[in-house]
Amino acid sequence: MNISNSNISALKPAVLCLLIFFVVSCGKKKKSYDLLISHVNIVNIASGEIEEDKLILINGDSISQIVDAKAIENYKAEKELNANGKFVIPGLWDMHVHFRGGDTLIGENKNLLPLFLAYGVTTVRDAGGDITPSVLKWRKAVAENKMAGPTIFTSGPKLDGENPAWPGSISVTNQQEAAAALDSLQELDVDYVKMYDGSLSPEAYYAIIQEAEKRGMKTTGHMPLAADFLKAVSLGLNGAEHMYYPLKACSPVADSLSQLNLGYGMMETLIDTYDPQLAGEVFTRMEENEVFITPTLYIGKTLAEILEVDHSRDTLLPYVGKGIKATYQGRIEGAKRAKASGSQMRAKMENISAKMIRPMQDAGVKILAGSDSGAFNSFVYAGESLQKELEALVAAGLSPQEALATSVINGPEFFDVLGRYGDISRGKVADLLLLDNNPLKDIKNVHNVFAVVKSGKVFTRQELQAMLHSLAEK
Ligand SMILES: [Zn+2]
Numbered sequence: 001m002n003i004s005n006s007n008i009s010a011l012k013p014a015v016l017c018l019l020i021f022f023v024v025s026c027g028k029k030k031k032s033y034d035l036l037i038s039h040v041n042i043v044n045i046a047s048g049e050i051e052e053d054k055l056i057l058i059n060g061d062s063i064s065q066i067v068d069a070k071a072i073e074n075y076k077a078e079k080e081l082n083a084n085g086k087f088v089i090p091g092l093w094d095m096h097v098h099f100r101g102g103d104t105l106i107g108e109n110k111n112l113l114p115l116f117l118a119y120g121v122t123t124v125r126d127a128g129g130d131i132t133p134s135v136l137k138w139r140k141a142v143a144e145n146k147m148a149g150p151t152i153f154t155s156g157p158k159l160d161g162e163n164p165a166w167p168g169s170i171s172v173t174n175q176q177e178a179a180a181a182l183d184s185l186q187e188l189d190v191d192y193v194k195m196y197d198g199s200l201s202p203e204a205y206y207a208i209i210q211e212a213e214k215r216g217m218k219t220t221g222h223m224p225l226a227a228d229f230l231k232a233v234s235l236g237l238n239g240a241e242h243m244y245y246p247l248k249a250c251s252p253v254a255d256s257l258s259q260l261n262l263g264y265g266m267m268e269t270l271i272d273t274y275d276p277q278l279a280g281e282v283f284t285r286m287e288e289n290e291v292f293i294t295p296t297l298y299i300g301k302t303l304a305e306i307l308e309v310d311h312s313r314d315t316l317l318p319y320v321g322k323g324i325k326a327t328y329q330g331r332i333e334g335a336k337r338a339k340a341s342g343s344q345m346r347a348k349m350e351n352i353s354a355k356m357i358r359p360m361q362d363a364g365v366k367i368l369a370g371s372d373s374g375a376f377n378s379f380v381y382a383g384e385s386l387q388k389e390l391e392a393l394v395a396a397g398l399s400p401q402e403a404l405a406t407s408v409i410n411g412p413e414f415f416d417v418l419g420r421y422g423d424i425s426r427g428k429v430a431d432l433l434l435l436d437n438n439p440l441k442d443i444k445n446v447h448n449v450f451a452v453v454k455s456g457k458v459f460t461r462q463e464l465q466a467m468l469h470s471l472a473e474k
Contacts, residue, residue: 029074033057035456036077039069040434042424043089045404048440056088058430061145061455065426081458086450087438089404090424091122091431093411094150094386096241096294096370098377099138100129101327102167105375108321111471112374112382113138113149115319118464119383120433120446122454123151123411123421125370127221127241128158128194130168136188145455148467151431153415155194156185158221159208165198172200178207182215191415192238195221202227209235218414220292223248225266226258233285239292239368239414242300243353246286246293247271250279250356267345271352279356283363292414293360294370295353297392299380304346306335306378316381318472328378358397368414369393369407387446400443430456 035058042051055072057065067075094116099109109131116124126135135154141147159181160169170181185193193212195205202224212219213236220239223229229240229249240246244267248254251273257266286293302309311317317325338346361367371385386407393403412421420429432453437445452459459467 030076031057031074033064033075033077034059034079035430035453035458036072036075036080037088037432037434037453037458038072038080038082039085040083041085041087041438042066043087043438043440044423045089045401045408046423048401050087050438050440053085056424056430056432058453058456061429063424063426063428063430066424079458081451081460083434083450087435087445088424089433089435089439090408090421090428091150091433091452091454092120092386092390092446093123093125093369093407094121094371094373094383094389095125095368095407095411095414096127096296096372097124097382098129098372098374099126099131099135099154100166100168101324101375102130105321105323106131106134108324109134109375110138111319111321113142113147114467114471115316115382116150116386117148117383117452117454117459118449118468119387120435120449120452121150121383121386122431122433122452123153125191125411125414126152126154127370127372128155128166128169128196129374130157130166132156132168132188142455145457148454148457148459150454153191155192156188156190158194158196159200160196161199161201161204161224163199165196169196169198172204172208174204175207175211178204178211181208182211182217185217186215192218192220194241195219195223197222197224200224206232206235209237212236220294225263226261228255228258230282230285233289233291237289237291239294241294241370242296243293243349243356246282246360247274247352247356249282250274250276252278264345268343268348271345271348274352274355276359279359280363283360283365286360287364290366292366292368292410294368295357295393295396296370296372296389297350297353297357297396298385298388299372299377300346300350300353301392302380303331303335303378304350306332307339309379311379314379314381316384317379319468320381324375327375330376331378354392354396357393361398361402366410366413367393367398367406368410369403390446391443394443400440403443404439404446 139152436448
């Protein structure tokens with residue numbers, strides 16, 4: 001067929017229009033974001049499924065969109081990170097840490113914040129200390145993106161009895177003081193209530209739980225060993241820190257021991273009389289009442305072995321300030337005294353705690369990953385210790401998927417913020433941990449951090465390492 005000249009000239013404007021349309025539309029079509037992470041495998045901790053080769057688009061502190069990495073030509077961002085086949089999980093939550101040691105250690109406590117980030121811990125729950133004004137300042141600065149560090153939830157001061165064991169705690173001996181203490185905690189706008197059993201009476205302990213329940217405040221912590229754990233559960237207790245307290249309820253001789261004023265002296269008997277069937281009933285009650293448990297297995301092991309393990313060459317020791325390092329001596333002295341007295345408590349406790357994990361999980365009890373890192377808790381380093389806690393949970397019988405859920409799903413669930421956390425999807429906070437390998441295959445893979453994203457800001461491996469080195473120079 002012949003095309004006439006007039007036909008060609010009629011086509012010319014049409015071709016021109018088409019060309020202009022393409023140039024303009026292509027320019028317009030590239031949607032712009034603050035941060036783009038390409039070629040990443042997204043690990044869903046709840047389902048265990050992996051979405052392969054994705055593109056995560058982030059604006060501000062939130063995930064805006066997730067698409068196939070193939071569509072990358074349609075997007076651009078101020079900052080782009082090619083993950084090149086790496087795996088991404090939500091940033092880790094450490095549900096039991098401490099900022100403490102008095103005003104002279106405020107600077108050293110603040111230096112722990114980048115340490116958490118370097119190990120992929122993007123949220124921490126501070127379980128009470130004596131530098132609350134500083135912790136509240138950091139909580140605000142991180143929330144406003146003015147400081148690099150994990151999101152902080154804090155209990156503020158602990159509640160204890162007369163002559164509290166830890167400095168900064170508030171003394172509560174009766175119902176009236178419980179109400180006054182909670183007034184002052186509400187004034188500080190703390191995130192939950194932490195109880196401690198230095199000298200807290202069972203009556204004051206129950207009173208705090210009841211009063212907090214009325215106000216909609218969450219309670220967790222230690223329990224006076226003369227108290228009844230299941231009674232506390234029925235009054236509205238939200239969590240237990242460490243395994244001692246549920247353990248007590250798992251012994252048929254618990255009630256008779258309560259009368260003897262033995263304190264932790266009753267622990268070996270409790271362990272020896274642990275009744276798996278009774279334990280099953282206790283765990284069911286915990287599940288029914290939505291009581292969380294923070295087992296803190298790794299610190300248990302660290303303290304049980306403290307006299308046998310040489311920590312002088314720990315890779316993280318240089319990153320801990322010398323004031324905090326000095327507080328580590330206390331646990332060593334304590335272990336020496338325990339050894340001299342022939343106490344087998346710590347070693348036995350480590351054993352029974354690990355044994356209780358699987359039945360608790362099977363009963364549906366929500367386990368929380370918490371390290372107990374902080375001043376006075378020797379050689380349990382901020383950030384790294386949470387990764388070790390996940391390993392300890394797997395060693396105790398959880399799958400890597402279940403262990404990760406104790407941190408990235410149960411953590412936000414404790415604070416009722418699963419709407420913004422818990423998985424990597426549109427609208428969730430961009431707190432991410434990118435790993436070289438799939439952590440569902442081997443929990444040890446959490447150690448190989450490729451990058452961390454905190455509230456939409458990316459820290460590459462090199463940047464995290466530089467952050468650590470600057471700490472060692474301090
Ligand atoms: Zn603690």
